Amino acid sequence: MGSKNIEKKKIKKVAKSIWVFNWFNSCGFTEVLPMVGSRWDMERFGLVPVSSPRHADCLIIAGYQTMKSIKRARLIYEQMPFPKIVVSLGCCPMTGGVYWDSYNTIKKLEDYIPVDLNIPGCPPRPEAIFDGIHKFIQSTK
Amino acid sequence: MFNLILNFFLIIFVAFGGVCLGLFFKGIDRILSAKMQKRVGPPIFQPFYDLRKLMVKESIIPKNASKRIFEIAPLISLVSSLLILLYVPIAGKSILGGSGDLILIIYLFIFPGLGLVLGSFSSNSPYANIGGQRMIINMLGYEFPLVIVSLVPVWLVHSNGFLNIFSLETIYNNNVWNLVGPLGIVGLSIEAIVVFLVMAGELSQTPFDIETAGSEIAGGALAEYSGRNLAMFYLAEAVKVIAIASLFNALFFSWNIDANFGIQLLIYIFKLFLISFVGLTIIRTTTSRFKISRLTRSYWGYIGLIAIVGFLFIL
Numbered sequence: 001m002g003s004k005n006i007e008k009k010k011i012k013k014v015a016k017s018i019w020v021f022n023w024f025n026s027c028g029f030t031e032v033l034p035m036v037g038s039r040w041d042m043e044r045f046g047l048v049p050v051s052s053p054r055h056a057d058c059l060i061i062a063g064y065q066t067m068k069s070i071k072r073a074r075l076i077y078e079q080m081p082f083p084k085i086v087v088s089l090g091c092c093p094m095t096g097g098v099y100w101d102s103y104n105t106i107k108k109l110e111d112y113i114p115v116d117l118n119i120p121g122c123p124p125r126p127e128a129i130f131d132g133i134h135k136f137i138q139s140t141k
Numbered sequence: 142m143f144n145l146i147l148n149f150f151l152i153i154f155v156a157f158g159g160v161c162l163g164l165f166f167k168g169i170d171r172i173l174s175a176k177m178q179k180r181v182g183p184p185i186f187q188p189f190y191d192l193r194k195l196m197v198k199e200s201i202i203p204k205n206a207s208k209r210i211f212e213i214a215p216l217i218s219l220v221s222s223l224l225i226l227l228y229v230p231i232a233g234k235s236i237l238g239g240s241g242d243l244i245l246i247i248y249l250f251i252f253p254g255l256g257l258v259l260g261s262f263s264s265n266s267p268y269a270n271i272g273g274q275r276m277i278i279n280m281l282g283y284e285f286p287l288v289i290v291s292l293v294p295v296w297l298v299h300s301n302g303f304l305n306i307f308s309l310e311t312i313y314n315n316n317v318w319n320l321v322g323p324l325g326i327v328g329l330s331i332e333a334i335v336v337f338l339v340m341a342g343e344l345s346q347t348p349f350d351i352e353t354a355g356s357e358i359a360g361g362a363l364a365e366y367s368g369r370n371l372a373m374f375y376l377a378e379a380v381k382v383i384a385i386a387s388l389f390n391a392l393f394f395s396w397n398i399d400a401n402f403g404i405q406l407l408i409y410i411f412k413l414f415l416i417s418f419v420g421l422t423i424i425r426t427t428t429s430r431f432k433i434s435r436l437t438r439s440y441w442g443y444i445g446l447i448a449i450v451g452f453l454f455i456l
Contacts, residue, residue, distance in 0.1 A: 010197045013193050013194050013197045014194050014197065014198075016190040016193075016194070017187060017190040017191045017193075017194050038178055038179050038180045041175070041180040041181050041182075043171070043175060043180065043182060043183050044175075044180070044181045044182060044183055044184075045183075046183055046184075046187055046190060046191075050360070051360045052268075052360025052363070052364045052365075054201060054360070054364065054365055054366060054367040054371075055360060055363075055366075055367060055371065057194070057198070079201075081198045081199040081200070081201050081367045081368055082198070082199045083197070083198070
């Protein structure tokens with residue numbers, strides 16, 4: 001993992017109950033919303049969506065990020081208490097995605113916010129997101 | 142002297158047991174609520190994992206917040222919730238029951254909410270400010286039916302000639318349903334319905350959870366809390382369920398069998414579970430949030446009216 005904002009001992013205790021804050025533009029979030037519902041139940045792993053960054057452990061950044069929205073995402077990241085996880089969801093924050101040659105979007109999220117987990121997909125299915133989170137939780141043990 | 146030492150250990154035992162039982166009930170409530178929504182719920186000990194995680198997180202204090210009040214407010218909330226557990230009868234006996242009666246408990250029920258309000262006003266945030274104001278309105282709302290419902294057993298015990306009408310021992314030992322005629326049974330059933338609605342409001346669960354309205358005001362009253370302070374508020378919420386279920390168990394549902402104390406304790410815990418199942422889980426899962434105007438109208442209007450009508454049946 002090797003990212004700056006994780007402390008090894010503490011993250012084991014966080015891994016069983018991760019509280020999630022979503023920050024998304026347009027289409028990146030469309031396959032995360034069913035995860036909260038009954039069909040792919042997020043709560044059975046302890047993941048709960050919260051509405052204040054002070055309560056959150058995990059910041060999910062989904063969808064393309066523009067120069068305006070990356071400033072706000074950085075502010076939200078700084079408000080979260082340690083230890084925290086940043087998940088970059090979809091191809092757009094990872095590499096630029098469909099908007100790789102646009103004048104307005106961020107091509108690589110790791111230049112702005114330290115990222116712990118990249119989940120590719122356009123947008124990734126709920127099973128893919130669960131797989132990614134599961135691999136992360138396994139890596140903390 | 143021996144009595145003092147025994148009381149001391151009993152108090153610690155009840156406080157610890159109340160916290161563990163409260164978290165256990167919270168876990169069961171989440172699983173049952175998930176099954177009612179056709180989901181698989183979290184594991185039963187999930188609130189314990191949540192608490193362990195919250196203790197590990199960093200506690201951030203906002204720069205312009207009032208530091209002392211910010212840190213004392215969750216303590217007020219947690220300690221007063223645990224204090225109520227010392228005055229209600231647990232399986233027939235209460236620890237400090239000789240020195241506190243029903244009026245003291247009704248006053249003590251204000252303090253957990255007061256801790257939340259203090260905390261929300263001392264964090265320097267407009268979201269928390271609005272959450273605090275809404276919490277005050279919620280508290281003003283549910284106090285009115287709560288007092289009426291609490292006075293029902295007192296009136297019945299008084300009109301049947303007992304002394305010490307406000308003492309919870311007297312109310313617990315004379316079961317309310319034995320003291321009324323057939324018309325009174327109708328009144329008592331109406332009051333029992335009001336009991337569950339007041340319980341949902343007191344625990345700030347849907348439909349009365351206007352002050353922690355997540356999507357509306359970004360976390361509401363607790364918007365700036367994190368780490369250990371948030372863990373204390375989390376615990377206070379869990380203990381409040383036990384406290385208010387114990388109070389309504391003593392007032393309205395005080396049946397038990399003649400057996401030794403262990404079996405009575407198990408039956409008591411089972412009754413608490415049933416009361417919290419109806420008052421917390423069912424109401425929480427099947428309703429959605431009221432607007433603030435609708436909330437006050439339903440407390441002072443409809444629920445208050447139903448409580449008064451039920452009282453008239455008993456007279």
